[in-house]
Amino acid sequence: MTRGRIADATTLLFVPGDRPDRFERAAGSGADVVVLDLEDAVAASAKGAARTEVVRWVSSGGRAAVRVSAVGEAAHEEDVTALQALVAGDRQAGLVGVVVPKAQDPAELARLAAALPGMPLLALVETAAGVLDARSVATAKGVVRLAVGHLDLAADLGADPDDAVVHHARHQLVLAARAAGSPAPVDGVSTQVRDVAAVQADALRARRGGMGGKLCIHPDQVEVVRQAFAPTAEEVAWARLVLEGGDGVDVVDGQMVDRPVLLRAQALLARSESAS
Structure with missing residues (x-):
C-alpha cells in the first residue's frame, strides 16, 4: 500500500493516466506515492479518456496523486475542473496531492491551491524561471515540496541532461527548499528503465546532493531507489x-x-x- 504523503515520500511512481490496466500494479509496487499522469505521458487525443479513468480510480478506493497538464496548456483547466468535482463531491479521499509541471509562478500555484483547497501541491520545477525563483515557488500557498524535472529543464536550457548546469539547478532547489523550511526536493526520473546499476547510481548521487526522494517511471525502479536513499548498515x-x-x-x-x-x-x- 502507498503511504500517500507527498511531503515525506522517497519514491513517487508515475503511471500514464490512460493506462488503467497499470494502476493496480503501481499501487502494489511499494512506491510511497503513485502519480497518475495527465501530462506528458498521455497523447492529446487520449487526455479526455485518461481524465475519466483517473477520476474513477481515486474516487473508488485508489490512492494517488495526479499530475495535471501545465498552466497555459489547453487541457490544464479541464484537468483542474475534474479534480474540483472530486473535492466538491467529497470523493477525494484517494486523491493525495497534485503534481504541478512547469511550476514557476507563485501566483498561479496559489490560484491552483485556492481551486483545490487543502490539496498538497508538489511543484515540479522544469524551467530556468522556476529554478531562479525556487524559494518563492517553495513558499507559495499549497506547495508542500519541490521536485526537479531535469529533462524538461535541460530542453529549456538547451543543455545536455547530464551537464553541470542541470546538476547546479538541483543544488539550487536543495538550497531553496532548505531556506523555505520545506522537505528536501525530489529528484527527476532515471530514463534507464531496467538498468539497476544506472538507477542506483542516479539515486545515490541525488541523495549525496541533498535530495530527499526520486521520481520513478517503472515499478522495478522503486525498490532500487528506496534502498539507495536508506542509510547503509555501516x-x-x-x-x-x-x-x-x-x-x-x-x-x-x-x-x-x-x-x-x-x-x-x-x-x-x-x-x-x-x-x-
Missing part, C-alpha cells in the same frame, strides 16, 4: 557510535565529532527508522 553503526559519545566534542575513529557531525548522525538514524 552508516547506521557509525551514527550510533557517534551519538554514544554524548553532546560534547569527541574523536570517533580518528574523526573529530562536534555539533554538525552529531546532527548528521541524528539525521541518519532518523532516516533509517523512517525507511524501516
